[in-house]
Amino acid sequence: MGFGVGIGSLISPLYISELAPSKYRGRLVVLNCLGITGGQLIAYAIGAGLNHVNNGWRILVGLSMIPPAIQFVSFLFLPDTPRYLIMKNKTEAAEKVLMRTNPHASLENVKLKILDLQEEDLLSDCKNPFKKWWNVVLELHRVPSNFRALFLSCALQAIQQYTGFNSLMYFSSTIFKAIGFNNSTAVSLIVAGTNFVFTIFAFFIIDKVGRRLILLISIFLMTCFLVLNAIAFHFIEITFKHNSAVVLGNIHTWGIVIIVSMICFVASYAIGLGNVPWQQSELFPQKVRGIGTSYATASNWGGSLIISATFLTMLENITPTGTFSLFAGFCVLSFILIFFCYPELSNLELEEVQELLTGGFHVKKSMQLAKARKNGAPPTIEKDTPESLNSV
Numbered sequence: 062m063g064f065g066v067g068i069g070s071l072i073s074p075l076y077i078s079e080l081a082p083s084k085y086r087g088r089l090v091v092l093n094c095l096g097i098t099g100g101q102l103i104a105y106a107i108g109a110g111l112n113h114v115n116n117g118w119r120i121l122v123g124l125s126m127i128p129p130a131i132q133f134v135s136f137l138f139l140p141d142t143p144r145y146l147i148m149k150n151k152t153e154a155a156e157k158v159l160m161r162t163n164p165h166a167s168l169e170n171v172k173l174k175i176l177d178l179q180e181e182d183l184l185s186d187c188k189n190p191f192k193k194w195w196n197v198v199l200e201l202h203r204v205p206s207n208f209r210a211l212f213l214s215c216a217l218q219a220i221q222q223y224t225g226f227n228s229l230m231y232f233s234s235t236i237f238k239a240i241g242f243n244n245s246t247a248v249s250l251i252v253a254g255t256n257f258v259f260t261i262f263a264f265f266i267i268d269k270v271g272r273r274l275i276l277l278i279s280i281f282l283m284t285c286f287l288v289l290n291a292i293a294f295h296f297i298e299i300t301f302k303h304n305s306a307v308v309l310g311n312i313h314t315w316g317i318v319i320i321v322s323m324i325c326f327v328a329s330y331a332i333g334l335g336n337v338p339w340q341q342s343e344l345f346p347q348k349v350r351g352i353g354t355s356y357a358t359a360s361n362w363g364g365s366l367i368i369s370a371t372f373l374t375m376l377e378n379i380t381p382t383g384t385f386s387l388f389a390g391f392c393v394l395s396f397i398l399i400f401f402c403y404p405e406l407s408n409l410e411l412e413e414v415q416e417l418l419t420g421g422f423h424v425k426k427s428m429q430l431a432k433a434r435k436n437g438a439p440p441t442i443e444k445d446t447p448e449s450l451n452s453v
């Protein structure tokens with residue numbers, strides 16, 4: 062199951078962003094996140110329903126076979142992406158796919174796009190598969206624009222996990238039980254539900270507001286609610302020992318503050334940080350995209366593993382106030398990093414993004430460019446890729 066989820070979480074956003082027209086790329090990748098958060102909500106709900114059923118977990122595992130089976134059959138009808146088809150010299154097929162995914166584009170524009178893709182593909186001409194793979198790995202690290210893309214994609218995925226969201230996903234019922242809410246499963250369902258609903262909200266605004274701004278707003282709000290949480294836990298005077306909690310302070314008022322601030326934290330996460338890192342494919346040029354995004358996906362799951370393995374120990378050893386303050390600290394550092402390094406990529410062609418990352422992060426330029434493209438201006442960056450040509 063882990064193998065399948067690992068591969069699926071890498072391929073789905075990659076496939077979507079290669080196929081999507083640049084104008085809708087953001088929201089189409091958010092659809093993938095909607096699938097994840099919606100799936101989590103359904104799984105929580107079924108889990109709650111089967112809580113008291115004997116061997117209920119078997120039913121839960123059995124039911125989880127249904128979505129992949131549907132996906133497997135649907136995949137048989139999906140086309141390859143134009144970039145992949147060009148790589149395989151199937152120009153006509155690539156043209157057909159482009160016409161299908163951009164029904165309003167003229168034939169002339171589609172041909173121009175094919176030329177662009179062919180030009181890009183010419184950069185990889187090695188036949189030996191292992192050497193080709195090694196060349197790509199080298200190119201990912203040696204070409205400065207690729208390395209910047211790698212840095213940004215891995216950093217965003219790590220930030221998504223190290224700011225602590227999944228500790229709520231995995232342990233919200235433990236936390237809520239500890240502060241006296243007996244129907245903790247219901248509260249956990251609210252957490253998953255909020256995540257899902259606000260991902261829908263992100264779907265509608267991401268391409269309009271832009272990834273950068275939405276990320277900054279998301280992380281700023283998360284910081285505020287984490288700090289509020291840390292304060293509330295301080296006044297509850299709670300300590301964890303061997304997974305059970307001892308409460309000394311006033312649980313009623315501060316308990317409500319904790320629930321409300323956690324729900325607001327989840328909503329803030331879902332509008333930005335929950336989905337922007339999955340736009341990772343758009344940072345890389347075609348040649349290194351597969352390997353680059355697999356690094357980034359590994360950073361995500363690595364972070365998820367570390368947080369789930371250490372969260373309860375952190376509650377015990379540095380108290381809940383310390384734990385949520387630590388997450389808030391990560392949020393502040395993340396905000397600074399994104400503010401200075403993450404360019405605005407909405408509405409840009411995938412090929413333009415690579416040129417933007419050449420010679421720096423070009424945050425200011427990216428914002429002007431994204432704004433111009435949003436207002437209908439055609440691609441303006443000059444088409445030369447000296448860094449890639451000089452590589453390896």
Ligand SMILES: O[C@H]1[C@H](O)[C@@H](O)[C@H](O)[C@@H](O)[C@H]1O
Pocket residue numbers: 094097098101221227230256335336339361365
């Ligand atoms: O984007 C997703 C989503 O936010 C999920 O709710 C979360 O559990 C995953 O770790 C994350 O990658």
